[in-house]
Amino acid sequence: xxxxxxxxxxxxxxxxxxxFQFEGHDIVVVDNGRSGLELLEDDxxxxxILLDVMMPEMNGFEFLEAKQKMENAKDIPVIMxxxxxxxxxxxxxxxxxxxxxxxxxSRLQPNDIVEAAKKYV
Amino acid sequence: MFYFYTYxxxxxxxxxxxxxxxxxxxxxxxxxxHKSEWKIxxxxxxxxxxxxxxxxxxxxxxxxxATDIITISIFYFVSVYVLxxxxxxxKTLKESFQKNNDINKYADHLEVMVQKRTQEYxxxxxxxxxxxxxxxxxKKAMLSILEDMSNSEDQLKVALMESDALNMVSQTIxxxxxxxxxxxxxxxxxxxxxxxxxxxxxIYNSDSNSLVAQKGSYGFTPKEIELLDVDTDESLNGIAYxxxxxxxxxxxxxEKNACxxxxxxxxxxxxxxxxxxxKNIIGTICxxxxxxxxxxxxxxxxxxxxxxxxxxxxxxxxxxxxxxxxAILKSIGEGLLVVDNLGxxxxxxxxxxxxFGIKKEDVLGKNVxxxxxxxxxxxxxxxxxxxxxxxxxxxxxxxxxxxxxDEKYICAAGKNSFHKNCRGCNIFHxxxxxxxxxxFTKTTNFTFSAIISPILSDSSEVIGQVLTMHDVTKEVLMNxxxxxxxxxxxxxxxxxMTAVMGNIKMVLDGDAGKVDDMMREYLxxxxxxxxxxxxxxxxxxxxxxxxxxxxxxxxxPFDIDTAIKYVFNTLKGIASQKxxxxxxxxxxxxxxxxxxxxxxxxxxxxxxxxLKFTEGGGISIGYAIVGNKLQVSIADTGIGISKxxxxxxxxxxxxxxxxxxxxxxxxxxxxxxxxxxxxxxxxKIWIDKSEPGRGTIFAFTLPLx
Numbered sequence: 001x002x003x004x005x006x007x008x009x010x011x012x013x014x015x016x017x018x019x020f021q022f023e024g025h026d027i028v029v030v031d032n033g034r035s036g037l038e039l040l041e042d043d044x045x046x047x048x049i050l051l052d053v054m055m056p057e058m059n060g061f062e063f064l065e066a067k068q069k070m071e072n073a074k075d076i077p078v079i080m081x082x083x084x085x086x087x088x089x090x091x092x093x094x095x096x097x098x099x100x101x102x103x104x105x106s107r108l109q110p111n112d113i114v115e116a117a118k119k120y121v
Numbered sequence: 122m123f124y125f126y127t128y129x130x131x132x133x134x135x136x137x138x139x140x141x142x143x144x145x146x147x148x149x150x151x152x153x154x155h156k157s158e159w160k161i162x163x164x165x166x167x168x169x170x171x172x173x174x175x176x177x178x179x180x181x182x183x184x185x186x187a188t189d190i191i192t193i194s195i196f197y198f199v200s201v202y203v204l205x206x207x208x209x210x211x212k213t214l215k216e217s218f219q220k221n222n223d224i225n226k227y228a229d230h231l232e233v234m235v236q237k238r239t240q241e242y243x244x245x246x247x248x249x250x251x252x253x254x255x256x257x258x259x260k261k262a263m264l265s266i267l268e269d270m271s272n273s274e275d276q277l278k279v280a281l282m283e284s285d286a287l288n289m290v291s292q293t294i295x296x297x298x299x300x301x302x303x304x305x306x307x308x309x310x311x312x313x314x315x316x317x318x319x320x321x322x323x324i325y326n327s328d329s330n331s332l333v334a335q336k337g338s339y340g341f342t343p344k345e346i347e348l349l350d351v352d353t354d355e356s357l358n359g360i361a362y363x364x365x366x367x368x369x370x371x372x373x374x375x376e377k378n379a380c381x382x383x384x385x386x387x388x389x390x391x392x393x394x395x396x397x398x399x400k401n402i403i404g405t406i407c408x409x410x411x412x413x414x415x416x417x418x419x420x421x422x423x424x425x426x427x428x429x430x431x432x433x434x435x436x437x438x439x440x441x442x443x444x445x446x447x448a449i450l451k452s453i454g455e456g457l458l459v460v461d462n463l464g465x466x467x468x469x470x471x472x473x474x475x476x477f478g479i480k481k482e483d484v485l486g487k488n489v490x491x492x493x494x495x496x497x498x499x500x501x502x503x504x505x506x507x508x509x510x511x512x513x514x515x516x517x518x519x520x521x522x523x524x525x526x527d528e529k530y531i532c533a534a535g536k537n538s539f540h541k542n543c544r545g546c547n548i549f550h551x552x553x554x555x556x557x558x559x560x561f562t563k564t565t566n567f568t569f570s571a572i573i574s575p576i577l578s579d580s581s582e583v584i585g586q587v588l589t590m591h592d593v594t595k596e597v598l599m600n601x602x603x604x605x606x607x608x609x610x611x612x613x614x615x616x617x618m619t620a621v622m623g624n625i626k627m628v629l630d631g632d633a634g635k636v637d638d639m640m641r642e643y644l645x646x647x648x649x650x651x652x653x654x655x656x657x658x659x660x661x662x663x664x665x666x667x668x669x670x671x672x673x674x675x676x677x678p679f680d681i682d683t684a685i686k687y688v689f690n691t692l693k694g695i696a697s698q699k700x701x702x703x704x705x706x707x708x709x710x711x712x713x714x715x716x717x718x719x720x721x722x723x724x725x726x727x728x729x730x731x732l733k734f735t736e737g738g739g740i741s742i743g744y745a746i747v748g749n750k751l752q753v754s755i756a757d758t759g760i761g762i763s764k765x766x767x768x769x770x771x772x773x774x775x776x777x778x779x780x781x782x783x784x785x786x787x788x789x790x791x792x793x794x795x796x797x798x799x800x801x802x803x804x805k806i807w808i809d810k811s812e813p814g815r816g817t818i819f820a821f822t823l824p825l826x
């Protein structure tokens with residue numbers, strides 16, 4: 001499984017990197033939406049995208065909107081991950097923009113995230 | 122011979138005439154310009170004399186011819202003389218006529234002069250008459266003063282009374298508009314002045330068309346005063362009220378109508394006068410059984426004066442009261458808006474004016490619905506009106522919060538506010554749909570919480586509403602800041618905690634290599650500690666959102682079995698660790714309405730608590746349909762809860778046993794959140810049964826789908 005993780009918090013990205021690599025998956029990390037889009041321009045071979053919401057330069061929703069307009073990339077499933085509060089509205093927004101799931105990081109362990117990603121491969 | 126005598130006679134006549142007239146002619150000639158006449162006359166006389174002498178001589182010595190010539194010449198001269206005399210006479214007459222004319226003119230002039238003088242004299246006369254009149258008046262005045270002086274006793278009393286009245290006015294002011302005291306003082310002064318045992322003030326009541334005796338009236342017991350009220354159409358006081366005159370018993374024929382019979386007094390002796398508040402008549406003031414002879418007009422005047430003074434005092438008293446009320450309205454630190462039953466604005470104080478950015482004179486009489494763009498409020502206000510009795514009304518304190526947004530007020534009401542039957546009234550956006558009639562100049566956001574209370578009349582009828590506005594802008598801003606703080610804090614707390622827990626979990630799972638038992642034990646504690654910390658953060662966040670009213674519920678029908686199964690799956694690990702059973706009692710696939718995730722949280726919480734406090738046996742979940750609700754029961758075989766603790770259980774931070782709390786972990790917020798969730802979904806949560814040492818049954822209900 002080849003995973004793209006878009007998140008600016010290194011504490012989180014390092015943790016998820018370890019888990020995915022430990023489980024034998026390929027994971028690429030970028031720290032904001034814009035870098036993610038640039039990467040997607042060249043490489044559309046990802047099975048699933050894990051997307052944080054709050055990021056500098058380009059946030060998760062903006063990334064999602066732009067990504068859905070990209071040929072060949074729009075079919076890559078997206079799982080949104082957040083630790084924001086009052087996320088009901090954000091959840092609806094994300095789902096409406098095409099995300100498959102909207103997960104709260106603090107409620108899930110790294111292995112739960114891997115399991116969630118596996119569903120879309 | 123004939124000739125002789127004739128000539129002699131003529132000559133004598135002419136000469137005599139000439140002699141007689143000569144002085145006259147002479148006199149006239151001297152005065153006038155007719156100087157030639159007298160010479161002619163004189164010549165005539167001389168000539169007549171000469172011719173007469175000649176005639177005599179001729180006649181004596183006789184010649185007929187001579188006699189004839191002389192006779193003819195005498196006739197000629199006589200004729201001339203006569204003609205001249207006639208001419209002279211004419212001229213004299215003419216002259217005298219002219220003179221007469223002059224006299225007439227002079228007479229006219231004199232007449233004018235006389236008239237003028239007469240007028241002057243008349244004027245003088247009038248002046249004199251006036252002076253005389255004045256003197257007469259003065260005399261009269263002097264006489265009246267003398268008369269008055271003879272009535273000095275009354276005068277003195279009036280003076281005393283007036284000074285008394287002044288005293289009353291000043292005293293009334295210091296009483297700060299205590300009506301009863303004012304009534305008692307005024308009536309007392311009147312009674313004492315009239316030497317009467319009783320005196321009363323009546324105020325007109327339009328509802329009953331009667332004059333109501335005021336408390337404190339002099340000489341009456343409170344019970345008597347209650348019986349004293351009189352009909353305006355059938356009483357002496359009523360006549361005084363309607364005719365606005367001082368009336369005394371002697372003025373009317375039928376004396377039995379003077380006062381009702383309920384209270385005994387000699388109503389044949391009574392005097393009553395109208396009482397004014399400014400220009401408006403408001404009632405009467407009457408004096409009963411006066412010792413003074415009320416038939417005398419002086420007493421009537423005196424009484425009128427008394428009632429005038431009373432009117433001034435009453436007006437002042439009311440004025441003080443009103444200005445006091447106004448002052449109170451003004452100085453209240455909260456916005457006040459008073460509306461009648463139709464929602465028309467009757468009064469608004471300065472703070473409310475500022476709050477709304479409006480001016481009192483622009484909004485008085487206008488409908489509050491138009492002012493606030495707030496039609497539902499109008500309905501609510503009128504709803505308060507007719508249907509509530511005093512008991513209900515007194516209990517009501519209706520609270521709502523309004524915020525100015527896009528020039529419209531959006532108002533939200535607390536859970537238990539407003540109409541009982543108005544479930545949808547929790548939050549309403551009235552202003553959002555209605556365009557406001559009045560432009561608000563205020564641009565800054567103003568948030569107020571308002572309490573609408575009904576205004577009750579004496580007969581407990583709702584006659585209007587008063588809206589008290591408390592500016593909560595600062596509080597709202599602070600709350601917002603608190604929310605933001607919480608939200609940021611929790612985000613910042615959640616992320617590192619997630620990393621702590623995730624990494625510990627990976628180590629425990631052996632991702633980083635083999636973990637021996639001791640390491641596992643330590644790491645397990647670290648993991649549980651992190652979990653508790655994270656749970657606390659979550660709970661605090663939830664509480665904050667519940668209390669802000671910002672908790673969102675996704676209400677939809679769901680299968681209760683699915684929720685129970687989900688919880689059991691999550692908790693079966695813990696249960697098996699403690700060797701406890703988890704037993705679902707039903708599998709009936711009943712659908713309920715609510716937020717499935719939150720109900721899962723509720724069940725997780727209840728089952729989780731049960732697992733924590735149970736050491737042997739287990740937990741079973743059953744449900745049953747009760748009315749239009751589904752009742753879910755969670756029974757454990759745990760330590761149980763004592764009666765006094767039961768009530769505390771659903772409050773914030775209210776774990777029953779602190780030692781146990783520390784042992785078992787928990788935030789003390791779980792059951793509080795459960796209750797808020799269940800109630801928000803239209804259900805109830807309670808402890809169905811509990812026996813210390815034997816176990817507890819928790820129950821909650823949910824609406825059926």
